[in-house]
Structure formats: C-alpha cells, structure tokens
Amino acid sequence: MPAVEVHSIYKSFEDVKALKDISFSVEEGELYGFIGPDGAGKTTLFRILNTLLIPDEGTATVLGLDVVDDYKTIRPMLGYMPGRFSLYQDLSVQENLEFFASVFGTTISENYELVAPIYSQLEPFKNRYAGKLSGGMKQKLALSCALIHKPKLLLLDEPTTGVDAVSRKEFWEMLVDLKKQGIAIIVSTPYMDEAKLCDRVALIQEGSLMQIDTPLNIVNGYDRPILGIKSRNTYKLLQALKLYEWTHSAHPFGEFIHFTEKREKPDMIALEAFLLDNGIDDAVIKEVEPGIEDSFMALMRKEVASD
Amino acid sequence: MTDPAIFTKDLTRTFGAFTAVENISFDVKKGEIFGFLGANGAGKTTAMKMLTGLLAPSSGEASVNGFDVYTESEEIKKSIGYMSQKFSLYDDLTVSENIEFYGGVYGLPTKALKQKIEEILYTIKLTEVKDALVVSLPLGWKQKLAFSVSILHNPSVVFLDEPTGGVDPVTRRQFWERIYEAADKGITVFVTTHYMDEAEYCDRVSIMVDGKIEALDSPENLKRSFSTDSIEDVFIRLARGAKRSDT
Numbered sequence: 001m002p003a004v005e006v007h008s009i010y011k012s013f014e015d016v017k018a019l020k021d022i023s024f025s026v027e028e029g030e031l032y033g034f035i036g037p038d039g040a041g042k043t044t045l046f047r048i049l050n051t052l053l054i055p056d057e058g059t060a061t062v063l064g065l066d067v068v069d070d071y072k073t074i075r076p077m078l079g080y081m082p083g084r085f086s087l088y089q090d091l092s093v094q095e096n097l098e099f100f101a102s103v104f105g106t107t108i109s110e111n112y113e114l115v116a117p118i119y120s121q122l123e124p125f126k127n128r129y130a131g132k133l134s135g136g137m138k139q140k141l142a143l144s145c146a147l148i149h150k151p152k153l154l155l156l157d158e159p160t161t162g163v164d165a166v167s168r169k170e171f172w173e174m175l176v177d178l179k180k181q182g183i184a185i186i187v188s189t190p191y192m193d194e195a196k197l198c199d200r201v202a203l204i205q206e207g208s209l210m211q212i213d214t215p216l217n218i219v220n221g222y223d224r225p226i227l228g229i230k231s232r233n234t235y236k237l238l239q240a241l242k243l244y245e246w247t248h249s250a251h252p253f254g255e256f257i258h259f260t261e262k263r264e265k266p267d268m269i270a271l272e273a274f275l276l277d278n279g280i281d282d283a284v285i286k287e288v289e290p291g292i293e294d295s296f297m298a299l300m301r302k303e304v305a306s307d
Numbered sequence: 308m309t310d311p312a313i314f315t316k317d318l319t320r321t322f323g324a325f326t327a328v329e330n331i332s333f334d335v336k337k338g339e340i341f342g343f344l345g346a347n348g349a350g351k352t353t354a355m356k357m358l359t360g361l362l363a364p365s366s367g368e369a370s371v372n373g374f375d376v377y378t379e380s381e382e383i384k385k386s387i388g389y390m391s392q393k394f395s396l397y398d399d400l401t402v403s404e405n406i407e408f409y410g411g412v413y414g415l416p417t418k419a420l421k422q423k424i425e426e427i428l429y430t431i432k433l434t435e436v437k438d439a440l441v442v443s444l445p446l447g448w449k450q451k452l453a454f455s456v457s458i459l460h461n462p463s464v465v466f467l468d469e470p471t472g473g474v475d476p477v478t479r480r481q482f483w484e485r486i487y488e489a490a491d492k493g494i495t496v497f498v499t500t501h502y503m504d505e506a507e508y509c510d511r512v513s514i515m516v517d518g519k520i521e522a523l524d525s526p527e528n529l530k531r532s533f534s535t536d537s538i539e540d541v542f543i544r545l546a547r548g549a550k551r552s553d554t
Contacts, residue, residue, distance in 0.1 A: 037475030038446040135347035162472055164346040165503055165539055166546045190473045191502075205475065234508060235487035251480050254507035254537070255526065297476050 001064050003028050003153050003184035004049060009058035011044055018044040020207045022058070026186055031179045033198035034188040035296065041207040042188040043083060046157045049186070050080045063152055076104055079151035079183075081142050083158040089131030093122050096130050097144055104149030111150050114181065118174055119144045136167035143174065154178070156187040160194065172197050192293035203296055210299040218295045224248065227266055228256035228288035231280050240278040244271070251297060256286075258294060310373050312337045312464050312495035313358060318367035320353050327353040329518040330367065335511075337463070340486060340496045342506045345515030346546040351499055352468070354515070358497070359466055360384050372463045388457035388494075391468035395453035398442035402433055405441055406456060413460035427455045431485070447478025454485055458494060465489065467498040471505065483508055503539035512538070514545050521545050 004026040011019040019041045026032045034042050047053035048060055051071035060067045062074050087096045094108075097119065101108050112119075118140050125133070130141060139159055146154060156175075160168040172194060175185055187198070195201045196215045203210045203218070211218060231237040234252060241250040241259060246267075248260040260266070268285055275283045313335035320328040328350040335341045345351045356362035358371055360380030369375075374382040396405045403424050410420040428434040431451045441449060450470055458465050467486075471479045483505065490496050498509065506512050506526060513523040522529055522545060526538050533541045 037478075038473035040475075162347075162469070162501065164501055164546065165542050166346055166549070168501075169543060190475075192476060235484075235491055238484065238487070251477075252483060252504075252508060254504035293476050300475070300477055 001028070002026060003030065004060070004062055004186065006049075006060045007058055009045075009048060009055045009060060011041075011048065011053070011055050017207050019048075019055070022207075022209055024202055024209065024212055026184055028184055029179065029182045030184050030199045031175060031197070032184070032186045033195055033201040034186065034204055035190075035192060035195045035201050035292070036188070036204035037190050039206075040204045042204060043157055045204075046080075046155050046186075046188065050078055050155055051075060076149065077152045079146035079149070079154045081146045081154070081156045081159055083161065085138050085142065087130045087138070087142055087145060090129060092127050092129055093133070093141055094126040096141060097148055100145040101148045106149050108148065111148055114150055115144045115147050117177060118147070135163055136170065139163060139167065139171060140174075143171075147178070152183065154183055154185045154187075156185065158188050158190065160189055160191060168194070192291070192296055195292040201292070203299060205296075205300055205303065208303070210303060211295070215292060218292060219290050222290035222295050222298060224260040224298075225266055226288050226290050226294060227259045227261075227268065227271070228253070228286050229259050229271075229275075230256045230284045231275075231282050233280070237275070237280055237283065240275055240280055243278070244274055246271075249297070249301070253291075253293070256288065258288065258290075309337060310370075311335055312339070313341075313369075313371050313497065315358075315369040316367055318354070318357065318369045319365050320350075320357060320362065321365045326518055328357070328364075331515075331518075331520045333513060333520060333523055335464075335495055335497060337495055338490055338493045339511065340490050340498065340509045342509030342512035343497060343499045343515070344506055344512055344542060345499075346549050349515040349546075349549065350518040351515055355466060355468060355497075355499070358383075359387060359389055386463055388460070388462040388465035389468075390450075390453045390457040390465070390470055392450070392470065392472050393468075396441045396449060396456065399440060401438050401440055402444070402452060403428065403437045405452065406459065409456045409459055415460065423459065427452075427459075431455055445475075445478075447474040447482070450474055451478065451482055451485065454482065458489055462494065464495040464497060467496065469499055469501065471500060471502060479505075503537065503542060506538040506542070514542055516545050516549050 002025040007023050009019055009022040036042055048055050048067060049062060051067050051074050054068055063077055065074050097108055122137060122140055160171055179185060200214050202212045237257060238250060241247050246261045246263055248262045250257055250259045272283060272285060311334040316332045317330045318328060319330055343351055357364050357369060357376055360376060360383040364376060371383045372386045400408060406424045406427055428437050433452060471482055486496055511525050513520045529541050530536060535541060
C-alpha cells in the first residue's frame with residue numbers, strides 16, 4: 001500500500017488556481033521531495049494531505065485512508081512541520097515536546113528512541129524558551145515535536161527555507177537517518193540542490209506538476225549539451241551571449257554561465273571567436289553536467305512555450 | 308584615490324553582555340557587488356542596521372558614501388537604497404502606485420517620476436500588470452519590482468537583505484541581471500543570501516562567524532585558499548565551527 005496516493009486534485013481560492021490536476025503517489029519509506037518556488041502550491045497540497053483543507057476535486061488517500069472521510073483516523077498517524085515556526089515560544093524546549101506528546105496520548109520516554117538522535121542535541125537547552133532558540137535549533141525542536149508520537153508519515157513544509165547552508169546540510173542528514181526507520185517523508189523546498197537527496201522528486205510550478213522522477217533520471221532527461229562559460233566580467237559575458245545567433249539559453253550558475261545552443265552540437269570554436277569579437281578575451285569554456293536546476297528551468301520554459 | 312562606498316574599522320555592537328558584531332573591518336569599493344554571508348545569527352543583520360543608519364555602533368568607525376554612521380545617519384539614509392524580503396512593497400497598492408508612492412517619498416519631481424515609472428515597468432516587463440495589486444503578483448515579480456523601487460532615487464549604495472529567498476530559478480537569475488546592471492551603472496551593491504551559487508556572482512564576499520569576519524576575498528581566491536571548487540564548501544567549513552546561531 002502506498003503511503004500517499006493522490007488522483008487529479010484541484011484547489012482554487014477565489015480566482016487563484018492553487019492546484020491543477022495533481023496526481024502522484026509516495027511509497028512506504030520513501031523520501032519524496034516537492035521542489036518549486038514560493039507560490040507553486042506546495043503548502044496547499046500539504047494542507048490537503050494533512051486533512052486541514054478539502055480539495056475542490058479529486059481524491060487523496062494517506063496510508064490507505066481518505067483525507068476527507070477518514071480525517072480523524074489519519075491525523076494521529078501524521079507528523080506535520082508547517083512552514084512557519086509554530087511551536088509555543090513561551091514554553092521551554094522540554095515543555096513543547098511534552099505538550100505534543102500528551103496531545104497524541106503518549107510520553108517522551110515512550111518514544112524517546114525515535115527522537116533521541118535529534119532531541120539529544122537540544123537537551124543541554126531543554127529549559128530554554130522555544131522563542132529564544134536559534135533557527136537551526138528551532139528546526140530540530142519542531143522536527144522532534146512532529147516525530148514524538150511515532151507517525152507513519154512525515155510532512156515537512158519548507159523546513160529549510162531561510163536557514164543557512166550549514167543547518168540545512170545537518171537537517172538533511174537527519175532526514176536520511178529517519179528514512180532508515182521506515183517512515184515515509186514528504187518534504188518541500190525551494191532549494192533545487194536539496195533535490196538530489198530525495199528518492200524521487202516532483203517538480204511543481206504554478207500549481208502544476210512538471211515532472212516526477214528520481215533526481216538522476218530528471219538530470220539524465222536533460223536533452224541538450226551544456227557549456228559552462230566564465231569570464232571576469234559575468235555581466236558583459238551574459239550580454240554578449242544574448243546577442244549570439246545560436247544561443248538557446250544562458251543563465252548564471254555560480255561561477256559559470258550555463259549555455260545551450262539551438263543546434264544539436266554546440267561549436268566551441270565559433271563561440272570563442274564570437275566572444276572575442278565582442279570584447280571578451282578571457283572566456284573559459286568547458287562542458288558541464290546538467291543539474292536539477294537546469295532541468296527545472298528547461299521545464300519552465302517548455303510550460304511557458306505551451307501556454 | 309576615491310573614497311570607498313562603505314568603510315568600517317573595528318566596528319562593534321554589543322547588547323548587554325552579548326557582542327553581536329565584534330571588530331569588523333572592511334572596505335567596499337564603488338560599483339562593487341559585495342556579498343555579505345554568514346550563518347543565521349552571525350551578526351549580519353546587526354551590521355547592516357549600523358551601516359544603514361538604523362542602529363548606533365558601540366565602538367569602532369564606519370562610513371557610507373563618506374557619511375559617518377554616528378553623526379550623519381540621516382544623510383546616509385537619503386543616499387542609500389534598501390530592500391529585504393520582509394519589508395518591501397504595499398500589497399494593497401497597484402504596481403505603478405507603489406513606484407509612485409516611493410518616488411514621492413524620495414522627492415522625485417512629478418514629470419521625472421512619470422517617465423521613471425514607464426521605464427521601470429518596461430525594464431522589468433511588468434507593463435501589462437501595472438494596474439494589478441501587488442498582492443496578486445508572484446513573489447519573484449514582487450522582488451524585481453522592490454529592487455527597482457529601492458534604486459528609484461539613484462542611490463550610491465543599495466543594501467539587499469536576502470532578496471531572492473524562495474524565488475523561482477528563472478526569476479532569481481533575472482533578478483541578478485538587474486543587480487549586475489545596477490553595478491554596471493556604478494551603484495554599489497551590498498547583498499546577503501543563503502544561495503551559495505549567488506555568492507559566486509559577487510566581486511568579493513565576506514563570511515561572518517560569531518560576530519567576526521572570518522574570510523573576505525573574491526570567490527575565486529577564497530576557493531583557492533580553501534582548496535575547493537565551491538563557495539558552499541568554504542562557507543560550511545568556516546560556519547561549522549560557529550558557537551552561536553541566531554537569537
């Protein structure tokens with residue numbers, strides 16, 4: 001039985017179509033990512049899965065139960081971490097965890113083993129108010145609170161947004177460990193680089209799913225050779241590439257600009273000559289492998305083109 | 308030699324027994340894109356507040372556009388632009404009303420302002436939605452608009468506090484093109500971000516850990532001195548040692 005099964009869900013808020021024909025399924029013990037920017041519909045989808053919102057059309061089951069008819073049975077089986085920090089700021093670390101345990105009719109000691117790897121890092125601060133914790137620690141406490149009743153499915157809505165690169169990395173290490181315990185995890189993020197840590201990812205944009213696959217397959221499906229080009233003056237380089245007749249796309253990716261051509265095989269020598277003519281005499285050009293973000297952007301262009 | 312756009316020497320801010328920013332010293336050149344990185348709670352916001360004239364330092368020196376942060380904070384405010392993800396635009400005003408409003412705040416003459424509105428709408432491709440309420444726009448569009456508004460009065464320095472958080476990858480890059488364009492026109496850009504690829508777009512970056520600047524150089528030199536090919540690696544190695552995070 002899949003952990004989650006969604007068929008053709010639609011949800012609108014007045015004129016805004018937040019979700020359009022969303023279908024997907026998540027297997028037991030899978031780490032499943034929803035990757036997309038703000039406003040893509042991720043939070044709406046999470047609220048439907050956690051039974052807080054009813055879809056306009058379509059059906060969804062969680063652990064084999066219907067999200068509309070069986071919401072009471074589903075709720076104790078879920079662990080949910082909302083996008084906005086929503087623990088009690090004026091309760092201590094320990095009081096928050098005790099509170100969430102008691103709401104679900106359990107105790108910290110009963111399920112300590114599951115939260116221990118995460119919660120033990122907070123124990124030195126267990127008497128501190130939750131409101132006084134750092135961003136990274138708040139995140140760990142929120143995850144502990146979502147886990148304390150041993151849920152079968154974890155829904156994590158943008159747990160790493162606005163969090164620095166170090167805490168983000170630690171958080172993902174924790175998720176990979178939790179997955180080993182057999183808990184299915186659905187996580188959303190606007191950071192494309194986090195996609196590669198998921199078993200499968202769904203790329204979502206403006207309420208529609210663009211693609212669902214393993215990170216590897218998504219990247220392998222990228223159908224154009226990419227050249228990485230760098231120069232001391234990135235802006236000038238970007239301007240020049242926009243004038244080049246064979247340019248299909250040119251986007252900054254860190255140090256290099258990722259460049260694709262309209263023709264099947266890019267001509268590096270012609271490109272270098274063109275750049276030289278346009279005053280860029282220090283261009284370094286090399287072949288680069290596509291990443292999830294390249295694929296996401298290519299899919300976004302296709303969606304715009306087919307609109 | 309011309310004065311730097313931003314200058315700090317041993318700049319420090321304490322809150323009671325807590326030292327949020329400790330003896331930071333750096334220069335930002337005119338027209339430079341300067342990335343101000345650090346973990347949550349490293350002291351970036353406090354430092355930015357001092358540089359934008361919103362918070363008095365406890366000790367040390369700092370000036371922006373040659374204006375002293377202790378005695379000329381009002382002059383600083385007039386000569387800079389500022390945008391963050393949190394405070395930017397009025398949701399219940401339309402796109403052009405927002406530009407008009409800020410133009411009025413900055414004292415732009417009516418005629419110049421009219422022209423400026425057209426120009427901005429055209430550059431960021433929002434002409435079609437000029438009469439739409441800002442609340443109805445996707446985040447990325449809002450952020451592009453907020454940036455244009457922040458440099459409406461041709462400031463010499465613009466401070467951008469996590470301008471691209473949560474923005475889609477295409478719009479994020481369009482946003483950076485606007486940053487490049489502004490820098491090309493001579494505007495100094497001081498920017499914070501959690502996207503490490505964006506750190507690579509800066510001329511120089513500083514990395515703050517526990518209130519101090521632990522590294523400051525061009526992305527290329529930083530990577531070379533840490534023998535790695537990504538700024539993320541440099542950042543993680545420096546910030547992993549942090550004792551504190553945000554409050």
